[in-house]
Amino acid sequence: MSQGIFPRVLLFVAVFGFAAPQAGSAQTQQQVDSLRAEMRALQARMDSASQQASAAPATRASGQYMNIGFTSLADFGWSSERDVRSLQVGDHDPRVRGFTIPNAEIALDGAVDPFFKGFANIVYKLDENGETGVELEEVFFVTTSLPKNFQLKAGQIFAEFGRQNTLHPHAWSYVDQPLVLNRMFGAEGFRSQGARLSWLLPTPWYAEAMVSVMNSTGETTSSFRSEESSEIHGGALTEALVDGVDDLLFVPRLTASFDPTETQTVLIGASAAFGPNNSGADASTSIYGADLYWKWKSETAQAGFPFVSLQTEVMVRSYDAAARASAGDPSVMLAAETLKDRGFYSQVLWGIRPRIVAGLRGEMVGGDDVSFDVERIDRTRISPNLTIYPTEFSKFRVQYNYDHRGGIGNDHSLWLQFEFLLGAHASHKF
Amino acid sequence: MTSITVLNFAAAVLVTFGPTPPAKKLAVVATTPDLAALAIAIGGTAVDVKILAKPTEDPHFVDAKPSHIVTLNRADVLIEGGAELEMGWLPPLLESARNDKIAAGGRGRIVASQGIKMLEVPTSFDRSKGDVHSHGNPHFMMDPQNAKIVAGKIAERFTQLDPASAAIFKANRDTFYATLDAKLVEWQRTLAPYKGAKIVTYHKDFVYLAQRFNIEVVETLEPKPGIAPSAAHVARVIGAMKAGNAHVILVQPYQNRKTAETVARQVNGKVLDIPQQPGATKGVTTYFQLMDYLVNTLAAGLKETR
Numbered sequence: 001m002s003q004g005i006f007p008r009v010l011l012f013v014a015v016f017g018f019a020a021p022q023a024g025s026a027q028t029q030q031q032v033d034s035l036r037a038e039m040r041a042l043q044a045r046m047d048s049a050s051q052q053a054s055a056a057p058a059t060r061a062s063g064q065y066m067n068i069g070f071t072s073l074a075d076f077g078w079s080s081e082r083d084v085r086s087l088q089v090g091d092h093d094p095r096v097r098g099f100t101i102p103n104a105e106i107a108l109d110g111a112v113d114p115f116f117k118g119f120a121n122i123v124y125k126l127d128e129n130g131e132t133g134v135e136l137e138e139v140f141f142v143t144t145s146l147p148k149n150f151q152l153k154a155g156q157i158f159a160e161f162g163r164q165n166t167l168h169p170h171a172w173s174y175v176d177q178p179l180v181l182n183r184m185f186g187a188e189g190f191r192s193q194g195a196r197l198s199w200l201l202p203t204p205w206y207a208e209a210m211v212s213v214m215n216s217t218g219e220t221t222s223s224f225r226s227e228e229s230s231e232i233h234g235g236a237l238t239e240a241l242v243d244g245v246d247d248l249l250f251v252p253r254l255t256a257s258f259d260p261t262e263t264q265t266v267l268i269g270a271s272a273a274f275g276p277n278n279s280g281a282d283a284s285t286s287i288y289g290a291d292l293y294w295k296w297k298s299e300t301a302q303a304g305f306p307f308v309s310l311q312t313e314v315m316v317r318s319y320d321a322a323a324r325a326s327a328g329d330p331s332v333m334l335a336a337e338t339l340k341d342r343g344f345y346s347q348v349l350w351g352i353r354p355r356i357v358a359g360l361r362g363e364m365v366g367g368d369d370v371s372f373d374v375e376r377i378d379r380t381r382i383s384p385n386l387t388i389y390p391t392e393f394s395k396f397r398v399q400y401n402y403d404h405r406g407g408i409g410n411d412h413s414l415w416l417q418f419e420f421l422l423g424a425h426a427s428h429k430f
Numbered sequence: 431m432t433s434i435t436v437l438n439f440a441a442a443v444l445v446t447f448g449p450t451p452p453a454k455k456l457a458v459v460a461t462t463p464d465l466a467a468l469a470i471a472i473g474g475t476a477v478d479v480k481i482l483a484k485p486t487e488d489p490h491f492v493d494a495k496p497s498h499i500v501t502l503n504r505a506d507v508l509i510e511g512g513a514e515l516e517m518g519w520l521p522p523l524l525e526s527a528r529n530d531k532i533a534a535g536g537r538g539r540i541v542a543s544q545g546i547k548m549l550e551v552p553t554s555f556d557r558s559k560g561d562v563h564s565h566g567n568p569h570f571m572m573d574p575q576n577a578k579i580v581a582g583k584i585a586e587r588f589t590q591l592d593p594a595s596a597a598i599f600k601a602n603r604d605t606f607y608a609t610l611d612a613k614l615v616e617w618q619r620t621l622a623p624y625k626g627a628k629i630v631t632y633h634k635d636f637v638y639l640a641q642r643f644n645i646e647v648v649e650t651l652e653p654k655p656g657i658a659p660s661a662a663h664v665a666r667v668i669g670a671m672k673a674g675n676a677h678v679i680l681v682q683p684y685q686n687r688k689t690a691e692t693v694a695r696q697v698n699g700k701v702l703d704i705p706q707q708p709g710a711t712k713g714v715t716t717y718f719q720l721m722d723y724l725v726n727t728l729a730a731g732l733k734e735t736r
Contacts, residue, residue: 145530200503206496257496265495297493299484302684304491429522430494
């Protein structure tokens with residue numbers, strides 16, 4: 001359109017330009033000047049229009065309303081303990097000597113509408129007999145625009161307790177789950193159906209307060225009303241469903257972060273979990289945890305390397321076991337008692353150069369003596385490992401575990417792990 | 431007409447001499463320093479600009495630090511490169527930041543790549559070709575004409591969000607345009623003697639520069655985007671440089687300079703340190719200083735190895 005206007009203006013100006021000197025008046029000269037100015041403005045507009053035309057966005061409508069990702073983990077290795085499951089307690093740990101497919105997950109996420117985001121994670125796994133298991137690991141929505149810096153997440157969710165518990169297996173830095181998480185939260189990690197409210201505090205530094213409220217029943221509420229609780233208290237289970245507020249779990253967490261220097265970041269957190277357990281009526285459990293994460297990353301990092309990070313979590317559990325019939329022999333009554341357990345892990349990762357990470361993890365768990373015999377023995381484990389990432393979509397890992405179990409002895413295991421990722425890039429929180 | 435002029439004048443007098451309310455500056459966050467430089471050039475005293483990525487680090491892999499969540503939570507404007515450059519770290523930050531203003535499609539969200547004629551847009555998605563961005567090569571700010579488009583877009587959006595400072599934004603934009611037009615002529619003159627010159631880069635991050643200034647990138651040290659150089663590929667690059675008479679290798683602060691040096695020695699060439707971000711080189715803070723440095727360093731390198 002403007003290309004049509006320009007020649008006409010030019011013609012007009014040319015004709016007028018010839019006529020103007022003949023007229024010779026100052027007024028005419030003024031008009032000529034003003035027309036010239038307009039012409040320049042028009043030329044500028046045309047330039048910008050043609051520039052924008054050549055800069056037409058080369059975007060393609062992908063028609064994609066959802067990110068779809070798939071990750072698969074495969075383990076291979078050998079342990080001096082023939083019953084690998086007694087040593088590797090986590091559900092996504094290597095399960096047998098030889099090959100294990102501990103985790104193949106489909107991750108879906110996207111914007112539901114302008115107010116919510118949705119996320120689902122469906123996990124397939126093969127057990128030690130090669131049987132396929134499926135779990136709806138997580139499925140939740142998150143609000144995007146609640147006022148006053150609040151955010152609500154609800155569905156089947158990992159409890160926000162510490163750092164490691166909320167990580168999906170493909171984001172783990174080691175082949176297996178830390179012992180302290182096995183001890184406090186069971187094989188599957190701590191998750192249930194519920195909601196989490198979070199508030200980003202108006203402080204100059206990062207501080208977030210959150211509380212999760214969840215059902216106390218189900219397989220993945222170890223320490224509370226999970227059906228596997230007899231492993232903790234040694235007694236017969238008391239059946240109970242969610243009836244009132246007393247039957248819910250409450251998981252508060254406070255976390256804060258600051259950057260001591262341009263290249264370092266520290267993140268600290270304190271968490272707790274309170275709720276009923278199924279050793280008897282009115283019996284309850286409290287778990288407390290503290291976590292620390294520190295990371296240094298080079299100012300001239302390529303692909304995020306080199307870096308050094310330290311992550312530590314400490315947890316203590318106080319489990320009020322009611323007077324109960326022994327699970328092994330119902331004629332034996334176990335006295336009411338408080339079972340105390342504690343543990344920690346500390347891991348260092350060193351991103352030596354692009355795509356190579358060396359790690360070392362040390363951990364301990366233990367519990368007080370109690371009136372029954374069950375798997376609450378003291379354990380120590382040391383695990384050096386090395387991970388090579390050909391790209392951010394694949395990895396090879398080799399890990400050695402030195403295990404010491406109180407009263408049983410020492411074991412040695414060597415595990416290899418391979419991972420691949422298809423589809424949407426998994427972006428991780430810090 | 432006259433009355434409007436008088437009114438304008440009166441308004442100008444009021445603005446200049448009247449009681450000035452404590453102006454609330456627009457809180458602007460730019461993902462990378464080059465975008466921040468444009469925001470500062472356009473916004474001037476009416477904006478407060480913060481940057482997420484460090485000038486010397488790989489912008490594809492920035493840590494999603496919690497402090498960035500706070501910065502984004504309090505932002506009025508977010509300027510991102512787009513084209514998947516920040517895909518690995520910006521989405522989790524934005525989810526935690528819970529700031530509607532800068533959410534996708536929000537009034538405060540500026541995607542710099544929108545409206546840019548992107549190069550190397552793939553026709554199919556296939557990660558066996560390396561980490562190829564589906565919307566095209568995201569290093570478009572290396573073409574000054576693209577910087578001009580982005581500056582225009584920033585000015586337009588700043589004006590919408592803070593109409594009271596419209597005059598500042600317009601004046602700054604006009605100055606930016608005029609300076610850029612003049613500088614571009616100067617840069618083209620500086621590089622004119624090297625028309626058709628062949629260079630090698632570490633990553634595919636100088637394609638827009640090469641196109642604008644008629645320079646040819648014959649090879650990259652990365653065999654595929656995001657894949658580290660292998661011995662076989664390095665040998666191929668050396669061969670290509672010898673055959674094509676290319677002697678200059680461009681690297682950024684975060685890229686592996688050792689590999690570049692090894693290759694340079696083999697071809698009697700030179701490694702040129704050319705950061706694409708203001709702030710990575712001493713004394714380089716504005717976009718013009720960045721391009722001045724880049725063009726002059728490149729010209730000197732090409733001259734020396736001719």
